[in-house]
Amino acid sequence: MATAVVATAYGGPEVLSLVEVEVPEPGPGEVSIAVRAAGVNPFDYKLYSGAFGTDPSKLPIRLGLEVAGVVTAVGPDAEGPAGPISVGDEVIATVGGGYATAVTVPAAGVVPKPADVDWKHAAGVLSVGGTAVHLLAATGVGPGDTVLIHGAAGSVGALAAQLAVARGARVIGTASPSRHERLRAYGVEPVAYGPGLADRVKALAPNGIDVALDTVATEEAVDVSLELVADRSRIATIVAFDRAAAEGFKALGMGPGADPGTEIRGNAWRELLPLLSTGKLDLAIAKTFPLSEAAAAHELVIEGHAGGKVILLP
Incomplete structure (x- = not known):
């Protein structure tokens, strides 16, 4: 048996509960993992918020997309992207229902954890990091590009900014003034969001913006991106899906x-x-919570100003 977090109804974080669940023995191509840390993502609370519907037959809903932990059992032919998996391996996994003390998952989503990466950073990097890599790949960010990132101090934005700088791009990032020093440390030129944003960006980049990446979904972020970037195939959002569909720029992710x-x-x-x-890559951890305080972790993420990744520690 394992302890897991489930949503027992649709609503806010108050619907989350701790329950006991069975951990199946791994079948062919599966492994069981003792979870040491689980990443919290905005998608997690959207599952029970009603954003994707309120079908009662789907309750209770298991939550959690990513974990780091130790392999405790392996099924036949348990091989991940990096090769065969063995009991005792320290791993990072893409999962369903990762808010738990133990999970059984397909080996195809399990990769080795580097020895010098701690549990909380390991559990927090795959989802936001994969999104950041996708943003850069979809818009073709490369040397010489000037890139505007909306929400550059957030979990996805900060990784996208660092990766873009590493690829030789010039990066301008929106953030509250309290986060500007952190962005400068990444090689990013910070700019405050709010009225007059387009003019402030133009002053920094009079020769224009090549790429705009939206991680915040504000009207301002979309409007400024459309104003400053001529090629809409080089504008991408991970949140403003309706506007992307209506105005012909790229929507990425699960929306x-x-x-x-x-x-x-x-x-x-x-x-x-x-x-x-x-x-060479900084993943800021905003706060950790025990599994029993998953509701408080979600409240912090929902506020939208955590300032880094939120992690559950079973």
Whole structure:
């Protein structure tokens, strides 16, 4: 048995409960993992908020997309993207129902955890990092580009900014003034969001913006992107799906009409983990919570100003 977090109804974080669940023995191509840390993502609370419907037959809903932990059992032919998996391996996994003390998952989503990456960083990098890699790949960010990132101090935005700088791009990032020093440390030119944003960006980049990446979904972010970037194929959002559909720019991720980027995201670990392991990529951890305080963790994420990744520690 394991302890897991489930949503017992649709609503806010108050509907989350701790329950006991069975952990199946791994079948062919599966492994069981003792979870050491689980990443919290905005998609998690959207599952029970009603954003994707309120079908009562889907309750209770298991939550959690990513974990880091230790393999406790393996089924026949348990092989991940990096090769065979053995009991005792420290791993990172893309999962369903990761808010738990233990899970059984397909080995296809399990990759080795670098020894010098701690549990909370390991559990927090795959989802946001995969999204960041997808944003850059979908818009073709490369040397010489000037890139505007809306929400550059958020979990996805900060990784996208660092990766874009590493690829030789000039990056301008929107953030509250309290986060500007952190962005400068990444090689990003910070700019405050709010009225007059387009003019402030133009002053920084009089020769124009090549790419705009939206991680916040504000009207301002979309409007400024459309104003400053001529080629709409080089504007991408991970949140403003309706406007992307209506105005002809790219929507990425799990929203309606979006490109899921399954192959790009599934292989992003190959780029992300070596950088994280060598200290060339900074994943800010905003706060950790015990599994029993998943509701409080979600409240912090819903506020939208956590300032980094939120992690559950079973």
